[in-house]
Amino acid sequence: MEEIVSLAKRRGFVFQSSEIYGGINGFWDFGPLGATLRKNIKDYWWKKTVIERDDVVGVDTSIIAHPETWKASGHVDCFSDPMVDCKKCKGRFRADHINDLSCPEKPSKRPGECGGELTEPRSFNLMFKTYVGPVEENANVAYLRPETCQSIFTQFKNVSTTSRQKIPFGIAQIGKSFRNEITPKNFIFRSREFEQMEMEFFIRVGEEEGEKWYQHWKEARLNWFYSLGIRKEKLRLREHAKDELAHYAKGCVDVEYEFPMGWSELEGIANRSNYDLTQHMKFSKKDLSYFDDETKEKYVPAVIECSLGVDRTFLTLLCDAYTKDSIDGEERVVMKFAPHIAPVQVAVFPLSKKIGEVAHKIEKDLRKSFLTDFDESGSIGKRYRRQDEIGTPFCVTYDFESETDKMVTVRERDTTKQERIAIDQLKNYLSDKIAE
Ligand code: GAP
Numbered sequence: 308m309e310e311i312v313s314l315a316k317r318r319g320f321v322f323q324s325s326e327i328y329g330g331i332n333g334f335w336d337f338g339p340l341g342a343t344l345r346k347n348i349k350d351y352w353w354k355k356t357v358i359e360r361d362d363v364v365g366v367d368t369s370i371i372a373h374p375e376t377w378k379a380s381g382h383v384d385c386f387s388d389p390m391v392d393c394k395k396c397k398g399r400f401r402a403d404h405i406n407d408l409s410c411p412e413k414p415s416k417r418p419g420e421c422g423g424e425l426t427e428p429r430s431f432n433l434m435f436k437t438y439v440g441p442v443e444e445n446a447n448v449a450y451l452r453p454e455t456c457q458s459i460f461t462q463f464k465n466v467s468t469t470s471r472q473k474i475p476f477g478i479a480q481i482g483k484s485f486r487n488e489i490t491p492k493n494f495i496f497r498s499r500e501f502e503q504m505e506m507e508f509f510i511r512v513g514e515e516e517g518e519k520w521y522q523h524w525k526e527a528r529l530n531w532f533y534s535l536g537i538r539k540e541k542l543r544l545r546e547h548a549k550d551e552l553a554h555y556a557k558g559c560v561d562v563e564y565e566f567p568m569g570w571s572e573l574e575g576i577a578n579r580s581n582y583d584l585t586q587h588m589k590f591s592k593k594d595l596s597y598f599d600d601e602t603k604e605k606y607v608p609a610v611i612e613c614s615l616g617v618d619r620t621f622l623t624l625l626c627d628a629y630t631k632d633s634i635d636g637e638e639r640v641v642m643k644f645a646p647h648i649a650p651v652q653v654a655v656f657p658l659s660k661k662i663g664e665v666a667h668k669i670e671k672d673l674r675k676s677f678l679t680d681f682d683e684s685g686s687i688g689k690r691y692r693r694q695d696e697i698g699t700p701f702c703v704t705y706d707f708e709s710e711t712d713k714m715v716t717v718r719e720r721d722t723t724k725q726e727r728i729a730i731d732q733l734k735n736y737l738s739d740k741i742a743e
Pocket of ligand 1: 455488615619
């Protein structure tokens with residue numbers, strides 16, 4: 308993980324937030340390559356989940372919602388971790404993580420072993436609180452959303468009537484979420500500000516329907532990770548045991564990835580019954596039920612939820628792509644991103660600055676179809692290494708021969724194989740290789 312973190316900073320994928328002020332724990336900034344990789348992840352999720360399906364529509368809702376939303380969802384009362392304080396060093400720790408934590412005064416010791424006494428556990432709500440309007444009083448308290456899905460539930464009626472979708476159908480959303488995590492850790496794996504991609508798929512109530520769509524989404528979601536190029540053997544589904552399930556849930560499975568720190572959750576897929584809509588009906592006193600034209604029945608739909616983090620997907624891609632191999636006896640670091648997701652897909656090099664202008668023109672043309680980079684400094688070998696390290700799948704060199712034969716050399720990242728391609732065929736050649 309340390310090597311990945313170091314590469315992420317060195318090459319402008321991820322920086323510590325507010326680094327010049329010493330950083331702020333649990334918050335991260337994404338540099339030029341990181342911002343593009345995140346955008347590619349989100350666009351690809353949106354394409355597969357919303358655009359290419361007939362039965363899912365998208366929304367984009369506000370980060371701050373009416374505070375009753377969070378009472379109905381259970382977050383005000385139950386979204387908390389048990390915390391203990393050390394009376395001596397004043398450290399605050401998650402009571403259920405004591406054995407993994409160290410004392411801030413004596414890092415070789417566990418909390419409470421510095422001679423201090425730990426208080427009884429108290430619950431600490433993970434939602435960030437703020438005030439709406441100029442007066443800081445209880446009546447104006449609001450929360451930064453800890454998950455994006457609650458506004459999908461509260462807007463269910465508006466979306467279902469305006470989109471003319473019929474059950475079964477889903478509502479998807481990508482957006483920032485905030486949790487005041489007690490122990491943000493493992494780089495961007497657990498942050499305090501992160502982005503979620505969530506989809507709530509509304510279905511008829513009933514055991515059979517629930518099971519059918521639960522299975523459908525488990526398969527669809529796993530395939531999505533495969534099509535991102537993530538190695539199959541590093542992914543698994545972990546079904547929750549009965550005692551891990553919320554009382555209303557009929558089933559829940561985590562998509563897990565084997566990160567350097569071990570198998571950890573990437574996405575949760577849950578068969579949540581109709582608990583969420585029922586809660587919002589109770590708290591808002593508005594009817595969120597659905598009239599089914601086909602069965603002529605009115606009911607509160609059940610839901611299958613698929614919820615994953617952009618940041619965890621990003622970290623998975625970094626971990627999975629990070630490879631060291633050797634080329635002609637020289638060790639190289641290469642990020643083996645799938646070409647359709649790589650933040651730079653094609654880099655163009657002129658062999659010499661003297662022919663830079665024509666090479667730059669080729670690169671500008673390619674920009675219309677691909678994410679590109681232009682590099683004219685250093686030896687070609689050095690330029691290859693720089694592109695390998697950020698995961699560019701194709702490098703195109705324009706040399707002196709290109710001036711007469713109108714061909715360029717295309718070098719493939721993983722095999723380092725080189726091919727001579729006619730310039731007027733270059734776009735088609737690359738399109739075939741980069742298409743998902
Ligand atoms: N609406 C359901 C929900 O939010 P969750 O398991 O709490 O469920 C879903 O979160 C996903 O959001 C996780 O699988 C993870 O990918 C991402 N996520 C949750 N907390 C996170 C955090 N503190 N930092 C980064 N990603 C997080």
